[in-house]
Amino acid sequence: MGYLFELLGEQSVIEPVYQEEGIGLRVDGRITDLDFKDLGGGEFIFEVEGDIYPVRIATSGDSVFIHSEGESYEILAINSLEKVVEEARGGSSSDSLIAPMPGVVIRVEKKAGDLVKRGETILVIESMKLQTVVTSFRDGLVRSILVEEGGGFEKGSVLAVLASDEIEEDQL
Template sequence: ARRIDGQLGHRLQPPADWTVRIGGADHAVNVSTDGISVDGTDLDLAIAYTPGDRMIAVEDEAGETLHVRIAKTRTGFKLTTRGASHMVRVLPARAAPYAQHLIEKVPPDLSKFLIAPMPGLLVRLDVAEGDKVEAGQPLAVVEAMKMENILRAAKTGTVKTISAKTGDSLAVDAVILELE
């Protein structure tokens, strides 16, 4: 009765059938000990991958090796290879039909705001309300951890309002100014 091993039953196997969306198209993928098939076609690949790796190497049947940088996203992966990035959604096949009912959260456009990237002290403002600014132009300097960080304009515009003044302590994500 004191044994811990084997108390939870048999080891659970991960799903074999997946639905992978890349480039707006869904593909049925089956992963088993026999190999990988995509849309019913067996793939002859050798993949060097361990969960958590940031880079994978894929060798095809011709012996060509493709190196792919892999980054986890909320519902899949961002794959980057040969200078192009691809967003890939990976869902178990039984859950994929329900994905069409999920609302994709679109991040708000914050490019018109200059936001403090970290907590710190606003030591200098280089613009005033009504000033025209160009993309890349220095707007403010924030001192954090004894380092001065120059905050630059993300886009061309005009300074609409300034929400902070020199000497203010800023929290992370505090709005310093707004462009129009």
């Protein structure tokens, strides 16, 4: 359940971690000890691993603007990983599973010719120290897997391709 954010041209994954003492955040795979105080009017005091940062925050759409120590930053919410994967598939018009960000293949669970059900795991990838399961977005047939375990890929790479509907019917 990670969310993708972009700051200064680099993307990071943030996910909530439910702990006994409350919710923590895992940022780039690292659990971040975090506390903050809302001073009102967009002003906050953040405490991260013992350091105190007074900040000023304003949001607009997917952008979060933060002013801290005389510098201003824009952080863009790319979206939840699942949503990104979904969108990268380009809806039903495409049969390709596309990498939402650069990473490494941890495990390939299906091979070409395998029948898959919607939601079934095809492969597991790791990006930004976070594992993500890439599942099939419909019932069908795996036509090809274009990556192998341990191999790397770039953002936008095609990871696997499902057979198109016609072929699917023939085969089925």
